[in-house]
Amino acid sequence: SPVADEAETLQYEYIVVGSGAGGGPLACRLAMAGHTTLLIESGNDQAGNINISVPAYQGVVTNDPKIRWDMFVNHYQNQSRAMLDPKFTWEVSPFVYHVGPNPPPGATPLGILYPRAGTLGGCVTHNALIWITPHASDWNNIATITGDSTWEATNMDQYLDKVYEWLPVKPVSPAILLNDLKLVQHIAGAAEVMGEGPPLIGTAAALAVTLTVDPNSRINPNRDSTEGLFQVPLTMKLGTRTSVRDFIDNTVASGYPLTVRQNCHVTKINFDTSTPPIATGVSFLDGNSLFRASPLSGGTGTPGSATVTKEVIISAGTYNTPQLLKLSGIGPAAELESFGIPVINNLPGIGTNMQDRYEIPVNVVHGSDFSILNGCTFDGKPHDTCLTTWENNPHVFDARGTYESDGIAAAMIQRSNYAANTDADLFIFGGPVDFTGYFPDWNDAIVSDHKHFTWGTLKAHTRNTAGTVQLRSANALDPAVINFNYFDTGTTAGGADQLDLDAMVQGLNQSRAAYKAYNDYAILGGDSFVETEPGPSVQSTADIENYIKERAWGHHASCSCPIGADDNPNAVLDSQFRVRGVQNLRVVDASVFPAIPGVFIQSPIMMVSEKAADVILNG
Numbered sequence: 001s002p003v004a005d006e007a008e009t010l011q012y013e014y015i016v017v018g019s020g021a022g023g024g025p026l027a028c029r030l031a032m033a034g035h036t037t038l039l040i041e042s043g044n045d046q047a048g049n050i051n052i053s054v055p056a057y058q059g060v061v062t063n064d065p066k067i068r069w070d071m072f073v074n075h076y077q078n079q080s081r082a083m084l085d086p087k088f089t090w091e092v093s094p095f096v097y098h099v100g101p102n103p104p105p106g107a108t109p110l111g112i113l114y115p116r117a118g119t120l121g122g123c124v125t126h127n128a129l130i131w132i133t134p135h136a137s138d139w140n141n142i143a144t145i146t147g148d149s150t151w152e153a154t155n156m157d158q159y160l161d162k163v164y165e166w167l168p169v170k171p172v173s174p175a176i177l178l179n180d181l182k183l184v185q186h187i188a189g190a191a192e193v194m195g196e197g198p199p200l201i202g203t204a205a206a207l208a209v210t211l212t213v214d215p216n217s218r219i220n221p222n223r224d225s226t227e228g229l230f231q232v233p234l235t236m237k238l239g240t241r242t243s244v245r246d247f248i249d250n251t252v253a254s255g256y257p258l259t260v261r262q263n264c265h266v267t268k269i270n271f272d273t274s275t276p277p278i279a280t281g282v283s284f285l286d287g288n289s290l291f292r293a294s295p296l297s298g299g300t301g302t303p304g305s306a307t308v309t310k311e312v313i314i315s316a317g318t319y320n321t322p323q324l325l326k327l328s329g330i331g332p333a334a335e336l337e338s339f340g341i342p343v344i345n346n347l348p349g350i351g352t353n354m355q356d357r358y359e360i361p362v363n364v365v366h367g368s369d370f371s372i373l374n375g376c377t378f379d380g381k382p383h384d385t386c387l388t389t390w391e392n393n394p395h396v397f398d399a400r401g402t403y404e405s406d407g408i409a410a411a412m413i414q415r416s417n418y419a420a421n422t423d424a425d426l427f428i429f430g431g432p433v434d435f436t437g438y439f440p441d442w443n444d445a446i447v448s449d450h451k452h453f454t455w456g457t458l459k460a461h462t463r464n465t466a467g468t469v470q471l472r473s474a475n476a477l478d479p480a481v482i483n484f485n486y487f488d489t490g491t492t493a494g495g496a497d498q499l500d501l502d503a504m505v506q507g508l509n510q511s512r513a514a515y516k517a518y519n520d521y522a523i524l525g526g527d528s529f530v531e532t533e534p535g536p537s538v539q540s541t542a543d544i545e546n547y548i549k550e551r552a553w554g555h556h557a558s559c560s561c562p563i564g565a566d567d568n569p570n571a572v573l574d575s576q577f578r579v580r581g582v583q584n585l586r587v588v589d590a591s592v593f594p595a596i597p598g599v600f601i602q603s604p605i606m607m608v609s610e611k612a613a614d615v616i617l618n619g
């Protein structure tokens, strides 16, 4: 990259801030169309880092100091209530944490860890690789709200085709999963409660067929409402994570006019003084790991700036995009003024409407190990024989073994009795891990032994729109203050909180039913287990509800700069991603959705990224 004292001469047609699911593909498309494009990324490219490549290291990679941003969020603003969650975390000294009650004297309460990635490719470089495409209703809803028919699902389908031009998707081979008969027994139990009970004789063969059933099927007209047991498609190629960062690297290597400026944190969008104001470029700080959520932070960086002849596009993610807009003078006037930030445009919706899914596990512990995890230490050391197997074998006949899986074996997809429409709204994933959500070193805890199994419910189309992103200070290197305002402290109109809770209870009960059905397949030889989460004492609906309210988490935060109708004062963007009230400025990432889409979020974000490229290039 050019050095800082040349920065004043940096000029491009487009600047894209943030290289994740939203910004990465868009920057590539703009450059592939021949436009000089500057893609600015606070982190750097981790090419060659084994943690980003091995699918089974999806937990490990979230803890890699070169990549991770430790964001802490509030599920509840009332701290006594928040501390009921055993995942509640305290800071003992910088980046040294205490998790749970009884912190050491002087520790500072932080909240709940929300892993984020500051690296090329953004959170897609550290995520769990799961690829589930959105529901048609997600797109049709945006078309209805905005009156822009290009958002209709039938039109959006072309953008999925565009994503598949560069993104390979492949499920874990059933052969790898079916080697472990105890695992097979759990999958058989789930198949039974989903009404697909495999015959007792030939169970493994019957399940092998089930595990080829694609939840993203584009030939099933009823796909969005189809229930059952499914394979889990992953963004990988030849048993290796492949994703947005590969698209970016390939675009640069192909000679398109894409400049990636790494280790560069954008602090402000610059505007001229016309009416309406026109975005002219950005100010930034060059330096490694500057953002203070990075455990490697501490530097102050070298200032610089760049200008555009066409547009600035902000793709810094659900938390950082509203923060950057506010720091630049676009946002709720009172909040900006309280930090001494001159108001360019009073847009009250920025940093509001934030949404997430709710997730909750039912975990059990067996007396003996899952054999699929034999030799897997998840630490990259020489004794990690699963890594050796993954490294030393080509991707033929499933020879790379367990590590070409992300640890999730299968998923029950179900429509709860509380869904707002016909879409299946529960995704209940199962695997041989002890997963209870995110907290420091969660990646070690989930595999600290090889005896646990998790069925985890993920609730799609949640109704809570009460999340906020607010400035902590006027310093761009300070993380924002994030409040989700869960359940009864959030959206309650029409019983919204209770409907989400009811659906979660149903998912939890369905998980327990799958464990019960496990026993019907004892012929496979799996040993017995004891429930560890929520645990045998949590049985009444009231107790289950309390458990969910205390411990639920999410990891698809979105909707904090929503697209909306022209007459909606809280709409931040128009239907073409343009920030209202200013010119030459768009937002393209997880924050653009008015309502949280689909079941997993990376696919709708990448489809939005492809749509934005089309809108920008073709009007």
Ligand SMILES: Cc1cc2nc3c(=O)[nH]c(=O)nc-3n(C[C@H](O)[C@H](O)[C@H](O)COP(=O)(O)OP(=O)(O)OC[C@H]3O[C@@H](n4cnc5c(N)ncnc54)[C@H](O)[C@@H]3O)c2cc1C
Pocket: 017, 018, 019, 020, 021, 022, 023, 040, 041, 042, 043, 062, 114, 115, 116, 117, 118, 119, 120, 121, 122, 123, 124, 126, 127, 128, 129, 130, 131, 132, 264, 265, 266, 267, 315, 316, 317, 318, 320, 321, 324, 555, 556, 557, 588, 589, 590, 591, 600, 601, 602, 603, 605
């Ligand atoms: C642990 C975990 C697992 C997940 N697993 C899955 C999964 O399996 N499937 C799925 O669909 N979704 C998953 N997700 C969610 C999904 O990966 C993210 O929601 C998605 O990547 C968000 O995309 P984005 O473009 O909005 O933001 P990001 O991917 O976060 O990208 C934003 C980028 O902007 C950069 N940036 C931010 N601020 C600045 C600035 N001021 N200057 C310069 N650069 C900046 C950041 O470094 C980052 O690279 C997971 C999330 C987590 C936390």
